Amino acid sequence: MIRVLVVDDEALIRTGFTHILNTADDIEVIAAVPGGQAVRAVRELLPDVVLLDIRMPDVDGLTILADLRRMPQAPVVAVLTTFDTDEYVATALRSGAAGFLLKDTDPEQLPHLVRTLAEGGTVLSSKVTRLVVDGYLDKDLHEPAVRLAARLTARERAVLVLMAEGLANTDIGERMHLSTGTVKGHVSAVFSKLQVSSRVQAALIAERAGLLTSDQDEGAR
Numbered sequence: 001m002i003r004v005l006v007v008d009d010e011a012l013i014r015t016g017f018t019h020i021l022n023t024a025d026d027i028e029v030i031a032a033v034p035g036g037q038a039v040r041a042v043r044e045l046l047p048d049v050v051l052l053d054i055r056m057p058d059v060d061g062l063t064i065l066a067d068l069r070r071m072p073q074a075p076v077v078a079v080l081t082t083f084d085t086d087e088y089v090a091t092a093l094r095s096g097a098a099g100f101l102l103k104d105t106d107p108e109q110l111p112h113l114v115r116t117l118a119e120g121g122t123v124l125s126s127k128v129t130r131l132v133v134d135g136y137l138d139k140d141l142h143e144p145a146v147r148l149a150a151r152l153t154a155r156e157r158a159v160l161v162l163m164a165e166g167l168a169n170t171d172i173g174e175r176m177h178l179s180t181g182t183v184k185g186h187v188s189a190v191f192s193k194l195q196v197s198s199r200v201q202a203a204l205i206a207e208r209a210g211l212l213t214s215d216q217d218e219g220a221r
Contacts, residue, residue: 002118005047006032007064008080009056013103017051017110024111035059039067047075049117051101054079054088062091069096076117093200099123099166119168122199149209151193157211159186160194164203164212 006017006029014032021027033041035056042050050068054061061079068077079092079100089100099122101113113123152160155176162172169183176183187199196202206212 002027002049002114003045003047004029004114005038005041005045005050005075007035007038007041007050007061008032008053009034009058010053013053013080020107020110021114024114027111027114035061035064038064042068042071042075046073049114050075050077051114052077052079052097054081054092054100062088062095065092065095065097076120078113078117078123093198093204096198097200098198099200116166116168119170120199121168121171122163122166122203124166124200124203145205145208146210148194148205149211152190156186156190156193159183160190160202160206161211163187163190163199164206 004021004027006014006021008014008017014034018029018032021029030045030047031041035053036059038050038052038059041047052061052064052068054065065077065079068074076098077096079089079097080103081089081100082103092100098117101110101123105113117123149157149160158176159172162175167175169180169187172178173180173183178186190202191197194202194205196205
């Protein structure tokens with residue numbers, strides 16, 4: 001059972017997300033709280049996934065994110081936002097968020113996205129725009145990204161591309177006919193060579209280096 005905590009100052013959003021997610025057999029919303037109660041709720045309830053509103057009137061969602069990421073057993077955190085060009089999204093990704101969801105995400109997709117987060121995958125709304133990517137990696141970082149990506153083996157590049165698609169380790173293993181343990185080893189190598197600490201950071205470097213538009217078939221064999 002995937003234990004989820006919803007953090008949003010709007011009661012309607014909390015109720016809506018709770019209702020949608022609790023219809024799934026393998027997901028349980030253990031609490032839905034306003035921002036001021038978020039850190040305490042995480043410490044007491046130990047959720048697997050936190051869906052965190054990034055813009056709340058009475059508390060800074062980025063501060064909450066930083067507090068959660070410092071916890072010994074930090075949950076996976078995806079930020080919620082109303083706008084796909086929200087200026088706070090880039091900072092949240094730098095701070096360790098596993099991705100972000102728009103509040104108007106298709107209800108039928110929401111349980112799948114939470115499962116992806118719980119399995120270690122990356123979730124970026126389908127409405128992510130170039131503005132978000134450019135806000136995360138400055139335009140003059142193309143050449144450094146290319147140099148970092150050049151350190152990867154063909155197999156590691158193939159793993160990186162699938163990570164950028166949002167696949168979890170088990171899904172990557174199935175796609176590439178590798179064990180989950182082998183995939184984890186490749187993911188660790190990718191993080192080390194790209195000098196990043198999250199899948200989102202790795203995926204956006206891959207985008208900046210042009211890997212997401214190149215042919216990765218050779219590396220997948």
